[in-house]
Amino acid sequence: MALLQEDIDQIQGIVKEIISELPEVLNANVRYEIDLRERTIRVEEELKHQRELMITGFNQMEKRFEQVDKRFEQMREDMSKRFEQVDKRFEQVEKRFEQVDKQLEQQHKEIMSIHQEIKLQMRWSFGVLLGVGGLVVALLRVTT
DSSP: OOOOHHHHHHHHHHHHHHHHHSOHHHHHHHHHHHHHHHHHHHHHHHHHHHHHHHHHHHHHHHHHHHHHHHHHHHHHHHHHHHHHHHHHHHHHHHHHHHHHHHHHHHHHHHHHHHHHHHHHHHHHHHHHHHHHHHHHHHHHHHHO
8 A cells, every 4th residue: 555645745744843843852863863764765665666677677688588599499490491402402413413424324325336336347348448459469460
């Protein structure tokens, strides 16, 4: 139950009247005590206010840390997704390289096949050339 400012003012007025009626020495000590009590009360109220401000600040910091944690978690998930996409892309590139390797092997086989055919034709040509040359030499010897 909090007192209204009017009530506080009224109580202070009554206390001041009672104090003013007391003898001067007693009056000085009482006033000093009242001043000390008022200062103590103000300090306690200010400390309470500071404590409330600190609690509010700590709560705000905690909320901010939670937001930062959520952001880091989201970034980690985004990075994981990106790495998965990169992995898929590498797999596609690897499949493409395998296709290129198969095509190169096929071309190599075709080139080797053509090489064998050319080799066979050269042997036949060389054999025919030697045979025809031998016939020409034999004919020239027979006619001479």
